[in-house]
Amino acid sequence: MSSLAAKQAEILRQDGNTCFKKDRFAAAIEAYTEAITLCPNVPVYWTNRALCHLKRNDWKRVEEDCRRAVELDHHSVKGHYMLGLALLQRKVYAEGVKKLEKALDLGRGANPNGYMVEEIWQELATARYLTWEHEATERSWNLQNLREACVAALKQKQFLDTSDTEGFVDENGKSNLDQLEGLACVFDKAAENDTPTELPDYLCCKITLDIFRDPVITPCGITYERAVILEHLLKVGKFDPITREPLYAYQLVPNLAIKEAVRAYLEKHGWAYKTE
Known part of the structure; x- marks a missing residue:
């Protein structure tokens, strides 16, 4: 070159x-394309065009350009981020989530408090929920089919009459109705993890009311999201927003217990929690 x-x-x-x-995206694409023609190994030209x-919702080309960008620069935050979004548009959830996770890791390393970290986190949370929702729907469908098959098999085995409430009593003294109720309990229990739940309060920042990403605890024992409490100390004053006790940045300590609790909760529930 x-x-x-x-x-x-x-x-x-x-x-x-x-x-x-100036929102002249066609002209911008033309300029970036010419730049790529001259210097095809500069990743920023590819991410700019992507x-x-x-902006034009041309997700196929977003994916193409971002794949090239991350080939040229494995540490491209924007490349991985937009590639993840493009994959989600195609409902390639697993790979899309991985790309967003990579973008988040790279973003935190480059600028932990940058605007893109928050943006990527929000998109990642949405992506994980969509992944869970897609998988949960599939599991629910399979579970329902299995449930119906089990009920039919039980009815056939016990020769239930048309009332569905009378029939034989097995060797353990259980009626057909008892067995059906027991079967229903088993399937209801199996479906529990596919039901969205509200996040527990202790996993949420008291200021943002959103789930913790980087929790820190104050000398008063209150946990906040790091970026939020630091912004409070910088812009509002050097005091705890809840207790009003004096507070300085150096006094904040990572709350590893809450961070692990968040990780465990989200892993167990598959990010199946309700969001605004």
Whole structure:
């Protein structure tokens, strides 16, 4: 790649950025495409063009450009992030979640308090819920089919009459109705983890009311989301927002117990919790 080509490509990138800011996405795509033609191994040209495609809801091209971007730069936060979004649009949930998780890890490493970390987290939470919902629907369908098959087999075995409440009593003294009720309890229990639940209060920040990502505990024993309490200390004052006791950033300690509790809860429930 010659220095002249590199300079021309950078000028084209800047032109593309200008067009993008004016919502002239077609013109921006054209500029980024020319930059790519001159310097195809610069990942930012690919992610910039992918963002334009995203604005136009052209998810196929978003995926194509982002795959190329992450090939060129395995640490591209935007590349992994937009690739994850594109995969979710195709309902490729498992791979989409992995790409968003990668983007979140890279984003936290580069700038833990950056705006993209929060944005990626929200998209990841949504993606995981969609994954759970998709899998839960499939499991529920299979469970219902199995339930119906078991009920039919039990009826056939015990020769239930048309009332569905009378019939034989087995060697353990259980009637057909008892067996059917027991079967229903088994299947109801199996379906419990596929029912969305409200998040427990102790897993949520008292300021944002959202689930903890990076919980820290104060000397007063109250746990907050790190970024939120740091912003409070910076913009509002050096005091605990609940107890009003003096509080400084150096006094905040990671609450590893709550962090592990959050991880365990989300793992158990498959992110099957209700969100706004």
